[in-house]
Amino acid sequence: MRLRSQWGTFPRIHGDPRGIEANLDKIKAILDMGPPPTNINEVQRLRGIIAALSQFISKSAEKGLPFFKTLRKVKNFEWTEECQRAFEDLKTYLAKLPLLVKLIPGDTLYLYISSTSEAVSSMLVREEKGNQAPIYYISKVLNGAESRYPPIEKMALALVITARKLRPYFLSYPVGVRTNTSLKLVLGKPETSGRLIKWAIELSEYDISYLPRTTIKAQALADFVSEMTETTQKEPFEEKPWLFHVDGSSTAQRSGACVVLTTPQGMTWSLQ
Numbered sequence: 001m002r003l004r005s006q007w008g009t010f011p012r013i014h015g016d017p018r019g020i021e022a023n024l025d026k027i028k029a030i031l032d033m034g035p036p037p038t039n040i041n042e043v044q045r046l047r048g049i050i051a052a053l054s055q056f057i058s059k060s061a062e063k064g065l066p067f068f069k070t071l072r073k074v075k076n077f078e079w080t081e082e083c084q085r086a087f088e089d090l091k092t093y094l095a096k097l098p099l100l101v102k103l104i105p106g107d108t109l110y111l112y113i114s115s116t117s118e119a120v121s122s123m124l125v126r127e128e129k130g131n132q133a134p135i136y137y138i139s140k141v142l143n144g145a146e147s148r149y150p151p152i153e154k155m156a157l158a159l160v161i162t163a164r165k166l167r168p169y170f171l172s173y174p175v176g177v178r179t180n181t182s183l184k185l186v187l188g189k190p191e192t193s194g195r196l197i198k199w200a201i202e203l204s205e206y207d208i209s210y211l212p213r214t215t216i217k218a219q220a221l222a223d224f225v226s227e228m229t230e231t232t233q234k235e236p237f238e239e240k241p242w243l244f245h246v247d248g249s250s251t252a253q254r255s256g257a258c259v260v261l262t263t264p265q266g267m268t269w270s271l272q
Contacts, residue, residue: 008031019099019133022056027094036079036087043070050090052140056097061139063090068141069080073132101126101133109169110136110176110211111162115154118142122162124169130214136169150185155179160199163206174207184210 009133026049037043047068054060061068066086070077103126113122121139125132140161142154149157159177161171177183187200 001237006196019101021099022053022097026052027097030094031091033091036084037067037070038079040071040074040077043067047071053094053097055136056100057093057139058123058137059114059119059121059139060137061141062116062121063093065118065141098134100135103135103169103173107173108176108189109173110178111159112178113155113162114160115151115158118147120154120158120161122158124162124166124175136166152183153183153193155181155183156187156196159183159208160202163203163208170206170208174209176209176211178211178213180213 029049030046033046037046047064050057050060050064059061063086067079067083072082107126108129110125111122112125114120119139119141121137123131123134124136124138125134127133138158138161140158142149145155146154169175186196187203191197
């Protein structure tokens with residue numbers, strides 16, 4: 001089933017009175033896979049199935065990253081133990097794939113985002129009577145340049161990617177971003193980065209608010225946040241110092257001094 005608005009099509013797969021369910025044939029195709037992939041073509045087929053199911057899979061890019069990396073080694077394909085563990089974990093997850101809830105007119109949607117050194121992810125949920133129910137999952141492997149973004153910019157990137165992918169949702173519903181980071185401050189005063197300025201302008205089109213985290217009751221969200229806590233700890237914050245220089249001189253007639261302050265971004269202020 002597909003839902004439509006004046007801004008576009010809401011991407012959906014199968015309708016069910018209880019919610020939205022994934023394509024069972026695609027799930028079965030992975031669960032019934034016998035021997036592990038032995039060549040690039042088989043991994044590409046696996047990647048295609050995961051991409052088709054990605055809206056139902058929490059952090060799909062991170063779950064598939066170990067065996068997606070094999071696609072970079074065209075001449076020396078190797079299915080490692082890490083690949084096999086990731087594949088078995090994926091099958092375990094797919095065996096109990098949750099339903100996604102349907103949208104209700106007048107809802108406020110809530111977004112949880114996360115980032116690691118290699119991927120960004122998000123989970124769009126609906127909250128009802130203190131419970132959170134998943135609506136859609138987004139996940140993306142970072143390219144070379146994106147992987148070098150500061151942690152807070154990766155969080156901003158996750159928000160931007162989600163807004164682009166789920167544009168009909170963001171245009172039709174208010175979205176509350178639940179985060180305990182400084183994301184609101186960074187996007188509110190993005191002067192230090194050209195891409196942050198661009199993203200802030202792009203996001204200003206939507207009705208987005210930034211809210212603190214609340215008590216988590218839904219297991220799907222608890223798993224998402226737990227994974228986020230584990231992975232974000234791997235990327236420590238690097239605090240760069242401000243440089244302070246003082247120079248002075250004096251003669252029989254006069255004396256003077258100059259103070260120069262340099263920020264981590266290279267901006268300078270001088271006082272004489």
